[in-house]
Amino acid sequence: MSATTPSPEQDPAEETPFDPLDFPQKLRDAQRRAAELYAEIRAAQERLPWSREPHEGWPEVTDHGREREGREPSPGWPAADAAAYDKLWEELREVTAYVQTHGWWKSCRDNGVQGADLVAARQALKTAKGAVPLTREDVEQTA
Structure with missing residues (x-):
């Protein structure tokens, strides 16, 4: 055997098997941004009044054994908060569309990842x- 002949362990034609969980960095970054945006939207929903538009609310009702919780009046949202909230949703739609249509999913299908495995x-x-x-490891590192 000559020194230039590759051994079977060094066969250049041999490829690493396709791993559907070896996500590209840009796809992971986009998924992370989507999670961050969702958290920002939830925080805004917690902070803002329950109704986007001014609303008089309604009283609690107990009728024939059924109860319906009442609502206090809502002053509505300030225009700046409504615009910021809409911007968050628009960015979330764009990022999630990027994640859902990323070429990685075609690569998965092209490599036989289908059905429940693709899901x-x-x-x-x-x-x-x-x-x-944020993961548990992130918390432990900063603690």
């Missing part, structure tokens, strides 16, 4: 390293 890969992205805004 599992899409679900795994939501908790993949770098795709989650």
Whole structure:
């Protein structure tokens, strides 16, 4: 055997098997941004009045054993808060469209990842390293 002949372990034609969970960095970054945006939207919903438009609310009602919780009047949202909220939703729609239509999913299908396995890969992205805004390890490192 000559020194230039590759051994079977060094076969250049041999490829690493396709891993549907080896997400590209840009895809993980986009998923992380989507999670951050969702958290910002939830925080705004907690902070802002229950009704976007001014509303007089309604009293609590108990009728024939059924109860309906009442609502206090709402002053509505300030225009700046409504615009910021709408901007968050627009960005979330753009980022989630990017995640859903990323070429990685075509690569998965082209490599035989289909059906439940493709769904599992899409679900795994939501908790993949770098795709989650904050993990337990992040908390432990900063503590």
